[in-house]
Amino acid sequence: MGKTVGILCASDTELAPFLPHLKREWSRERAMLTFYGGELCGRKAVMVYSGVCKVNAAVAAQLLIDAFGAEILLNAGVAGGMAEQVRLFDTVVSEEIAYHDVAGDILTEFHPWMKSVYFPADPALLAAARKCAASLDQPVLFGRTVTGEQFIAEENRAEINRRFSPLATDMESGAVAHVCYVNQIPFLAVRSISDTAQHSGVGTFEENCERASALSAQVVLRLLEQMNADGI
DSSP: OOSOEEEEESSHHHHTTTGGGSEEEEEEEETTEEEEEEEETTEEEEEEEOOSSHHHHHHHHHHHHHTTOOSEEEEEEEEEEOSTTOOTTOEEEEEEEEESSSOHHHHHSSTTOOSSSOEEOOHHHHHHHHHHHTTOSSOEEEEEEEEOSSOOOHHHHHHHHHHHOOSEEESSHHHHHHHHHHHTOOEEEEEEEEEOSSSOSHHHHHHHHHHHHHHHHHHHHHHHHHHHHHTO
16 A cells, blocks of 8 residues: 555645545544544545644654654645746645755754755655646646745745745745654655735735645645555
8 A cells, every 4th residue: 555644734724625535544633633544545644734833843743753654744735935937826846945934054063964954855756746747737836945934025035035046935844844854754845826926915825725725635636646656
């Protein structure tokens, strides 16, 4: 049946599109979170929504690995578009992820002594995502994502773009990538765009979150099928 996949979303809205596809066998509570386990696309899966922010995401990711045996982690849901070419409802697959609100030398000069500030995506998962993207009837972009605990407003958008040139930003995927990095667990983030510089604001995010979440889930479900075909 392949390796057990953990799917982590920030909110219940982002997790909701996955639940009808899960042949649910159990649900369990740990650390005030509800984990759902069963079969998804022909393989064992555990899924959870963590709540917003880096610490919540890290708690959920470590529990997926330690308590529920996840051997691969996929982070799904929505993100804010940063680059000019990124449009509403595009899906961004992260080739690498950095924190935009953490000093880089914290990661390179101290644990986990990284070679750079970027957490790389797993090469095999990234290759599978590139294969399945061509078969999808929706735009899928590949590039850099940044994570930080703020809703990006105009006054700091330009500075983040200057420092990192990201396609998208969110509040959790860097933390999940961080947990996977230190645990040596394959990781990939797949996020669909709910707001951009041209369509910004909390209201825009809330209006588009459900549709963007569904699009992200479509890509992840197709990715799982490709992973099965590739023997990942």
